[in-house]
Amino acid sequence: MSASRNRELLALVPVALLLTLGFAAVFAQNDSQLTNLSLSYGLYFLAICLATHIYIRIRLPDADPYLFPLMALLTAIGLVMLYRLDSETGNELARDQANWFVIGLILFAAVIHFLKDYSVLERYRYTIALISLGLLLAPRVPLIGSQVNGAYLGIKLGPIAFQPAELAKIGIVVFLASYLNEHRELLVVGARRILGITFPPLKHLGPLLVVWGAAMFMLIFIRDLGSSLMFFAAFLALIYVATGRLSFVIIGMGMFLAGAWVIYQTVPHVTDRVDIWLDPYQDPSGAGYQVLQSMFAMADGGLFGEGFAQAMVVIPGTEAPLLPAAQTDLIYTLITSELGLFGGCAIIALYLLIAARGFKTALIANDGFSKLLATGLTAVFAIQAFVIIGGVTRVIPLTGVTLPLVSYGGSSILANFILLALLLLISNKARREAREGI
Amino acid sequence: MNDRIVKLFAFIAVSFAVLVGFTSNWTVFDAQNLKNERVNKRPLFNAQKIERGRILAADGTVIARSVAKGSGPSLRYVRDYPEGGTYGHPIGYSFVEFGNSEFEAFHNSELIGDDNEFASIFDQIRGKDPIGNDIRTSIDPEAQQAAFDALGGQPGAVVAIEPDTGAVKALVSEPPYDPNSIPFDLGELNQDPGSPLLNRVTQGQYPPGSTFKLVTAAAALDSGAISLDDTINSPATIEVQGNPLANSDGSDYGDIDVTTALTFSVNTYFGQLGEELGTGTLEEYMTRFGFNAKPQIDLPEGQMSLSGVFDGDTLLTGEDAMDVGRLAIGQERLLATPIQMAEVAATIANGGTLMKPRIWSEVLDADGRSIKTMDPEKQSDVISEETAAQLTEAMTDVVNEGTGTAAALSGVNVAGKTGTAEVPDAERCDGLPNQAWFVGFAPADDPQIAVAATVECTSGQGGTVAAPIAAAVMQALLDE
Numbered sequence: 074m075s076a077s078r079n080r081e082l083l084a085l086v087p088v089a090l091l092l093t094l095g096f097a098a099v100f101a102q103n104d105s106q107l108t109n110l111s112l113s114y115g116l117y118f119l120a121i122c123l124a125t126h127i128y129i130r131i132r133l134p135d136a137d138p139y140l141f142p143l144m145a146l147l148t149a150i151g152l153v154m155l156y157r158l159d160s161e162t163g164n165e166l167a168r169d170q171a172n173w174f175v176i177g178l179i180l181f182a183a184v185i186h187f188l189k190d191y192s193v194l195e196r197y198r199y200t201i202a203l204i205s206l207g208l209l210l211a212p213r214v215p216l217i218g219s220q221v222n223g224a225y226l227g228i229k230l231g232p233i234a235f236q237p238a239e240l241a242k243i244g245i246v247v248f249l250a251s252y253l254n255e256h257r258e259l260l261v262v263g264a265r266r267i268l269g270i271t272f273p274p275l276k277h278l279g280p281l282l283v284v285w286g287a288a289m290f291m292l293i294f295i296r297d298l299g300s301s302l303m304f305f306a307a308f309l310a311l312i313y314v315a316t317g318r319l320s321f322v323i324i325g326m327g328m329f330l331a332g333a334w335v336i337y338q339t340v341p342h343v344t345d346r347v348d349i350w351l352d353p354y355q356d357p358s359g360a361g362y363q364v365l366q367s368m369f370a371m372a373d374g375g376l377f378g379e380g381f382a383q384a385m386v387v388i389p390g391t392e393a394p395l396l397p398a399a400q401t402d403l404i405y406t407l408i409t410s411e412l413g414l415f416g417g418c419a420i421i422a423l424y425l426l427i428a429a430r431g432f433k434t435a436l437i438a439n440d441g442f443s444k445l446l447a448t449g450l451t452a453v454f455a456i457q458a459f460v461i462i463g464g465v466t467r468v469i470p471l472t473g474v475t476l477p478l479v480s481y482g483g484s485s486i487l488a489n490f491i492l493l494a495l496l497l498l499i500s501n502k503a504r505r506e507a508r509e510g511i
Numbered sequence: 512m513n514d515r516i517v518k519l520f521a522f523i524a525v526s527f528a529v530l531v532g533f534t535s536n537w538t539v540f541d542a543q544n545l546k547n548e549r550v551n552k553r554p555l556f557n558a559q560k561i562e563r564g565r566i567l568a569a570d571g572t573v574i575a576r577s578v579a580k581g582s583g584p585s586l587r588y589v590r591d592y593p594e595g596g597t598y599g600h601p602i603g604y605s606f607v608e609f610g611n612s613e614f615e616a617f618h619n620s621e622l623i624g625d626d627n628e629f630a631s632i633f634d635q636i637r638g639k640d641p642i643g644n645d646i647r648t649s650i651d652p653e654a655q656q657a658a659f660d661a662l663g664g665q666p667g668a669v670v671a672i673e674p675d676t677g678a679v680k681a682l683v684s685e686p687p688y689d690p691n692s693i694p695f696d697l698g699e700l701n702q703d704p705g706s707p708l709l710n711r712v713t714q715g716q717y718p719p720g721s722t723f724k725l726v727t728a729a730a731a732l733d734s735g736a737i738s739l740d741d742t743i744n745s746p747a748t749i750e751v752q753g754n755p756l757a758n759s760d761g762s763d764y765g766d767i768d769v770t771t772a773l774t775f776s777v778n779t780y781f782g783q784l785g786e787e788l789g790t791g792t793l794e795e796y797m798t799r800f801g802f803n804a805k806p807q808i809d810l811p812e813g814q815m816s817l818s819g820v821f822d823g824d825t826l827l828t829g830e831d832a833m834d835v836g837r838l839a840i841g842q843e844r845l846l847a848t849p850i851q852m853a854e855v856a857a858t859i860a861n862g863g864t865l866m867k868p869r870i871w872s873e874v875l876d877a878d879g880r881s882i883k884t885m886d887p888e889k890q891s892d893v894i895s896e897e898t899a900a901q902l903t904e905a906m907t908d909v910v911n912e913g914t915g916t917a918a919a920l921s922g923v924n925v926a927g928k929t930g931t932a933e934v935p936d937a938e939r940c941d942g943l944p945n946q947a948w949f950v951g952f953a954p955a956d957d958p959q960i961a962v963a964a965t966v967e968c969t970s971g972q973g974g975t976v977a978a979p980i981a982a983a984v985m986q987a988l989l990d991e
Binding site (some may be wrong): 098161176178208310313314315317354357358366367369370371372373374375376385388389390395409413414417418421424425429432435436444445448452455456462463466467468 | 513514515516517518519520523524527529530531533534535537538539541542543545546548550551552553556557559580581585586587697
C-alpha cells in the first residue's frame with residue numbers, strides 16, 4: 074500500500090524541518106554565526122529518516138504510516154533540547170544521542186529483518202522472561218551494577234553504561250502477551266466469586282503472582298519505584314484487555330498498593346521518595362530540590378514559555394544545577410519552562426497520538442497474540458511517559474525513568490526503536506491481511 | 512477484546528489529561544505562588560538578568576552601575592560601585608543574594624524599569640528583559656569628599672540640605688563601608704563594633720544637646736510666649752524638677768533676652784523657658800519640625816530612626832511625665848538623628864517652611880532622556896517667617912561672637928548653633944564623654960545650604976569639633 078508509505082514520507086519532512094529550525098535557534102541564541110551546520114544537521118537527520126523510510130517501504134509496505142514519523146519527531150525534539158543544553162554546558166550529549174539514534178535504527182532494521190514472523194517470540198517466551206528478569210537484577214550484581222541516587226538502575230561494562238530496565242520492559246511485555254493469550258480463557262472460565270469479587274483460578278494465578286512478586290522485588294532490591302510502577306501498570310492493562318475482568322485489575326492494584334505500603338514503611342529510599350512527593354518543602358535544598366526546582370521552572374514558563382534556550386539550567390555564574398538532570402529526568406520540565414504550557418501539551422499530545430496509533434494497530438490485528446503484544450507495547454510506552462511526566466509535575470513520586478525517545482540515554486533510544494520495530498511488524502501484518510481481505 | 516482496548520486507550524487519555532491539568536497548575540494557575548515561594552531563587556536570578564540602571568552624582572559621576580557577566584542564558588548583571596565607600600551611605604547596595612538597601616532599595620522599581628509599564632509589556636512580547644532607568648541624585652561629590660576629609664576618620668555624621676528644595680547635597684556617615692565588599696564581608700561588617708553599615712545620618716540617635724535650644728526658642732517666639740525683648744533672669748545655677756541645672760561656663764548672665772541666651776547657649780535661661788512653655792507646646796513644635804516621626808526622605812522606612820523623647824525603645828508623648836526644663840536644653844532622654852537636626856536648620860533657613868529632603872533629582876531612561884524630575888515638596892509650615900528671621904539673627908550672632916565662631920567663613924555670614932551632649936553609653940566610647948554638634952546654614956541673608964554635623968565619642972565641644980566640619984562642607988558647596 075504505497076499510499077501509506079507516501080504519507081509517512083510526507084510526515085517526515087516537517088520533522089526534519091523542525092530539527093533544522095531548532096538547531097538554528099540554538100545557534101542564534103548563542104550569538105554564534107548562523108553557519109550551515111544547523112542546516113546540515115537537519116539534512117543528515119532527513120537522510121537517516123529517508124533511509125529508514127525506504128527500508129520500511131521495502132520490508133513493511135503496509136505498516137502504519139504515522140508511528141515512525143511521530144517517534145522521529147520525539148527524537149528530534151530530544152536532540153534539539155540536548156543540543157541546547159550542550160551549548161550551555163559544553164557537553165556533547167546531542168552528538169551521543171544522534172549516534173544512539175543511528176544505532177537504534179540499525180537495531181530497528183535488524184529486528185524487522187530477523188523477526189519478520191514475530192510469532193516465533195511465543196515459542197521462546199519463558200527464555201525471554203528469564204532474560205528480562207536477569208536484566209532487571211543485573212544492576213545489583215557486584216562489579217557491574219551501579220547505584221544512582223539510591224536506586225540501582227544501571228549496569229556498567231567498562232565504558233558502556235546501560236539501563237537494563239529499558240530492554241526488560243519489552244521482554245516482559247512479550248512474555249505477558251504470549252502467556253495471557255494462551256491462558257486468558259482459563260483465567261476467566263475457572264474464576265470463582267468469593268465475597269462478591271471474582272478471583273482467577275489458583276493454579277493459573279502462579280505466573281501472575283510471579284509478576285507481582287517481580288514488581289515488589291524491584292521495589293525492594295532495585296529500589297526503582299518508576300520501573301516497578303511502569304511494569305505493573307502495563308501488566309494490569311494487559312490482564313484487563315486479555316480477560317475483560319476489571320476485578321482482576323482491582324485485585325492486582327490492591328496487591329500492589331499493599332506491597333508498596335509495606336515497602337514504603339520499610340525501605341528508606343522509597344520512604345524518602347514518597348515523603349518528598351507529599352511535601353517537597355520539608356527538604357527544599359536536599360531531597361526535595363529536584364521536584365521543587367521542576368515546579369519553579371514550570372512556573373517561569375507560563376503559557377508560552379520563557380523562550381527557546383532561555384530557561385536557567387544552572388545557577389547563573391556557577392555550575393551548580395538549578396534543574397538537576399535536565400537532560401534526563403527533567404527534560405519535560407525544561408521543555409515546559411522554555412515553550413510553556415503549550416509546549417508541554419504538545420509533548421503530551423505526541424505521546425497520545427503514538428498511543429492512538431499503537432492501539433489502532435492492536436484493534437485491527439487479527440490474532441490474540443498480536444493484539445495483546447501491540448496493546449502491551451503501546452501501553453508500556455505510554456505509561457513510561459506518564460510515570461516521568463507525572464513525576465516532574467508531582468502527580469506521582471518522581472523517579473528515574475526516561476521520557477521515551479526525548480531524554481538523553483542510549484538504552485532508552487535502542488529499546489524504543491526495538492519497540493517501534495515490533496509495533497510496525499504487527500501493523501504490517503494486520504494491514505496486509507486487511508488489504509488482502511483475510 | 513477490541514472494546515477493552517478502546518477503554519484502555521480512554522483510560523490513558525484521561526491519565527494524560529491529568530498531566531495536562533498538573534502542568535497547567537504549575538505553569539499558570541499556581542505560578543505566582545511558586546514565584547513567591549521563599550526557597551524559589553529563580554525570581555532573584557531573573558532579577559539579575561535585568562540591567563539595573565545607574566545611580567549618578569549631581570555632576571554625573573557614576574556612583575553605581577551594572578556590569579555584565581557571562582553570556583546567553585547565564586548572562587547576568589552584577590552591581591559595581593566605582594566610587595567605593597564614598598557613597599556607601601546613602602546609596603546602599605544591591606546584590607541578589609543580599610538584597611537591596613537604602614537608596615537602591617527605595618528606588619528599586621525605577622532602577623529595574625518596573626514602572627515603564629508599556630515598555631515592559633512590549634519587551635515581554637519580544638522576549639526581551641526590561642532595562643532599568645538611571646537616577647541622578649543631588650549629591651555633590653566635592654561636598655561629600657569635603658565632609659569625609661573634615662571628619663578625618665572620627666565617627667560621626669554630616670548631612671547638607673538645600674533649604675528651599677530639600678535636595679540633599681552631602682550625606683556622610685563615618686566609619687564608611689565599601690558596597691563592593693558586601694558579597695564578601697557582609698557578616699563581618701554586621702559584627703563590626705564600629706557599625707559601618709549604620710547610616711548615622713538617618714539611623715543614628717544621639718542626644719542633640721544645645722542645638723535643640725533652636726526648637727525651644729522657635730516654639731517660644733512663634734507661639735508668642737515671649738518676644739525678642741523679653742528677658743529672663745539667668746543665674747549660674749537654677750533648680751529644675753528638684754535637681755540643680757548649671758550653665759556650662761559657670762557664668763551668671765543676669766537678665767538676658769533670647770538672642771543672648773542662644774548666642775552663649777545659656778542653660779538656665781532655656782531651663783526656665785521650657786518650664787514656662789510646657790511639654791504640650793514644645794511637643795507641638797517638635798512634631799512640626801519632624802520629630803516623633805520617621806524622616807520623609809527617599810530612603811526605606813526600615814532604615815530610619817525616629818527623633819524624640821524615649822523611655823528605652825518607647826517614644827514618649829506630651830502626655831507622659833517628663834522634665835520639660837531639661838528637654839528644653841536638649842537633655843531628658845531626648846534623642847535626635849542628624850537628618851532631623853539638619854531639618855531644623857533648613858526650616859529656619861527657608862523662612863519657617865520645612866521641605867521634604869530628597870536624594871534623587873532626576874530619572875533618565877536608558878537612552879538618557881529625562882523621564883521625571885524632582886518637584887520640591889513642602890513637608891510642613893513650622894514657624895512664621897518673622898520667627899525664622901529672628902532666629903537667623905540670633906544664629907548669626909552665635910557664629911560671629913558666641914560658641915560657634917569656628918564655623919565662620921570669610922566673606923559669608925554663617926548662622927548656626929553648637930551643641931555638646933554627654934554620650935549616654937560612655938563605655939562604648941572608651942571614656943570619651945561628648946557628642947559634639949553643629950547645625951547651621953549659609954549665607955545667613957540668602958541661605959543656600961543647611962548643615963548638621965555631629966561627632967560621637969569625642970573629648971571636644973560642638974564649637975571646636977563639629978563647627979569646623981560644617982564650615983568645610985558649606986565652604987565646598989558655596990564655592991561652586
